[in-house]
Amino acid sequence: MTIEQARRLVTPVPGPKSLELQARKTAAVSAGVSTGLPAYIVAGQDGILVDADGNHLIDFGSGIAVTNVGNGNPRVIEAVQAQIAQLTHTCFMVTPYEGYVAVAEKLNELTPGGHAKRSALFNSGAEAVENAVKVARHFTGRQAVVVFDHAYHGRTNLTMAMTAKNMPYKNKFGPFASEMYRVPMAYPYRWPGGPKACESDAFDYVTSQIHAQVGEENTAAVIIEPIQGEGGFIVPPAGFLRELAGWCQDNGILFIADEVQSGFCRTGDWFACDHEGVVPDLITTAKGIAGGMPLAALTGRADIMDAVHPGGLGGTYGGNPVACAAALAAIETMAADNLAARARAIGEKLTAGLNALAETYEQVGEVRGRGAMIAMELVEDRETKTPAAALTAAINKACHNRGLVSLTCGTYGNVFRFLPPLTISDALLDEGLALLGEAFAEAVTAGKD
Ligand code: PLZ
Numbered sequence: 257m258t259i260e261q262a263r264r265l266v267t268p269v270p271g272p273k274s275l276e277l278q279a280r281k282t283a284a285v286s287a288g289v290s291t292g293l294p295a296y297i298v299a300g301q302d303g304i305l306v307d308a309d310g311n312h313l314i315d316f317g318s319g320i321a322v323t324n325v326g327n328g329n330p331r332v333i334e335a336v337q338a339q340i341a342q343l344t345h346t347c348f349m350v351t352p353y354e355g356y357v358a359v360a361e362k363l364n365e366l367t368p369g370g371h372a373k374r375s376a377l378f379n380s381g382a383e384a385v386e387n388a389v390k391v392a393r394h395f396t397g398r399q400a401v402v403v404f405d406h407a408y409h410g411r412t413n414l415t416m417a418m419t420a421k422n423m424p425y426k427n428k429f430g431p432f433a434s435e436m437y438r439v440p441m442a443y444p445y446r447w448p449g450g451p452k453a454c455e456s457d458a459f460d461y462v463t464s465q466i467h468a469q470v471g472e473e474n475t476a477a478v479i480i481e482p483i484q485g486e487g488g489f490i491v492p493p494a495g496f497l498r499e500l501a502g503w504c505q506d507n508g509i510l511f512i513a514d515e516v517q518s519g520f521c522r523t524g525d526w527f528a529c530d531h532e533g534v535v536p537d538l539i540t541t542a543k544g545i546a547g548g549m550p551l552a553a554l555t556g557r558a559d560i561m562d563a564v565h566p567g568g569l570g571g572t573y574g575g576n577p578v579a580c581a582a583a584l585a586a587i588e589t590m591a592a593d594n595l596a597a598r599a600r601a602i603g604e605k606l607t608a609g610l611n612a613l614a615e616t617y618e619q620v621g622e623v624r625g626r627g628a629m630i631a632m633e634l635v636e637d638r639e640t641k642t643p644a645a646a647l648t649a650a651i652n653k654a655c656h657n658r659g660l661v662s663l664t665c666g667t668y669g670n671v672f673r674f675l676p677p678l679t680i681s682d683a684l685l686d687e688g689l690a691l692l693g694e695a696f697a698e699a700v701t702a703g704k705d
Contacts, residue, residue: 257328259301261681264312265659270295271309292663293656300327303680305661314688316655317663318677321485321517321629324544324586324595326679331585332547339581346577348377349570355580362587363555366526368513369535374561376554377575381516381542382410384552385479387569388538389414391554392477392510395563400470402478402509404441406487406667409479409514418479420487421667437475439465441484442492445622445633446641455493463503472507477538482528485517488666489631489673491624497534510537510560516552517629520544521590521678524600524627531626547586551579595678599627602685606630606674609689613696619644631673633666643668647699654695660688 270278270293277296295307305313305327318324325332339355348356360375367373378384389401401418403409409418411425417432419425426432439462447454466475482497484490504511513536518528522544525531529539537560542552550573554561589595607623610632614620621635634651636642648670655662665671676685 257299257301259299259304259306259328260312261302261304261684262312263304263314263659263684263687266311267309269293269307269311269313269657269659271307271311273308277308292652293661295656295661302326302328302677303684311659313659313661314684314691315661315680316674316676316688317661318544318675319548320543320663321522321675322543323548324520324522324678325547325589326677327548329547329586329589329679331589332549332582335581335585336549336578339578343577345573347572348575349567353577353580355577355584356575359551359553359575359580359583360555362584363541363553366587367539367541367555368527368529368533371535372558373555374558375556376561376569377580378542378552378554378571379550379573379576380410380552381514381540382412382415383571383574384516384540384542384554385409385418385514386412386414387554388479388512388514388540388556389418389477390569391538391556391560391564392512394568395560396476396508396510398474398476398509399435400437400474401435401476402437402439402466402470404439404480404484406441406443406484406490407438407479407481407514408484408486408517437466437470441487441490442496443488443490444493445490445624451493455495458493458496459499459503462500472509475507475509477510477512478504479512479514481514481516481518482531482534483518483523483626483629485629486665488633488668488671489625489629491626494532497529498532501534501536504537512536512538512540514540516540516542520586521595521599522627522629522675523625524596524603526590526596528626528629545586546579546583547589549576549579549582551575551583590678593679596627598678599629602628602676602678602680603630605682605685606689609686609692613693617696617700619647619700625674628674628676628678631665631671634670634672643670645669647703648672650699650702651692651695654698655692658691658695660691660695662692
């Protein structure tokens, strides 16, 4: 199947067929599961999603940083089809198979650091994070875990405790797991005193907070997204992660990088940690790992990962053979097609487009990110930096109406983010940026009425 890589709208978005499906959804699916753009998708390839009404939409979200190699990736399709015809499931803990081991070998090779590593496979990012905490507590014999403002680590009970934002993730879902301690994030745009102060003070401030409020000797792990995702594509100042990792090492605390969103070429390297040569003790991955099939992993120092007693880690589906086949094909694609370089090129194009918008609109407070993980933070004005959440939502809606599948994020709901498939064409990127420009103008004008 080949889908023409061009936007084409034949009905309003969502169209009548999607609206019909959305009515069925309302009657059948929990209201707790909401849909950002209720255009029901029937097919996808690279930068295009096709909906039930035959509209060709431009994909700037990759299903939240999952289809890095594109929907309809030929290697992934072939590998999945062959695997599913051969063997669907055994449960690796009952009778193993090679694909699981091969994915672990690949992860051990590709994740930061040349040291001996081991991996374990799971189904979702949250599950990988949960297991990182389990392993860190087991290895260190300590209980406390340090997390950051604006962090997102998942929706399970343990990971809700680690996620920062109340609405929609935590509200009324407590009580939450204990022994989670939150410290400020090195967030240059909003650090008191500004980016320069953030660069010079954040590390000292964060570590002094951990010292005073938790105690190094009680702390099993510090877990951080090297570039925060859901919290607003927050990039800490250069050096912060390295200093923090070094401090953890000096204090017997494990440094865990949650690269569920930033991993697999998204930021222009295999992993966001690679950019500064940061080597985490443990790293969690998911999303982009398997071209859309559900798979997640925990990879880390062999001595830490092997400290767990046999049978201490696992799950029925973790490392499913079909998901593993997809992962091997996706990883092969990223290497063969140099998608890290493509992510950097996408980043340059998006950044240039957003900087041009920033020249026109004072509401663009900051353009930031790395590779194909780029965002703009929108504010009422650059002086007060008051988050412009309503404007962000209005622009998003105006993009959706134009057939651009766009996403927002941020603790204050005022960050417009870009996560296109790394196989998207330049033409679609340009068109998406042009549509964003129209949407911005429309939302700003409507806001003035
Ligand atoms: N860690 C850094 O970004 C998932 C959440 C979407 P799961 N982010 C998308 C939503 O609203 O549920 C994420 C992440 C980071 C962990 C996770 C959790 O990964 O596969 O969604 O469990």
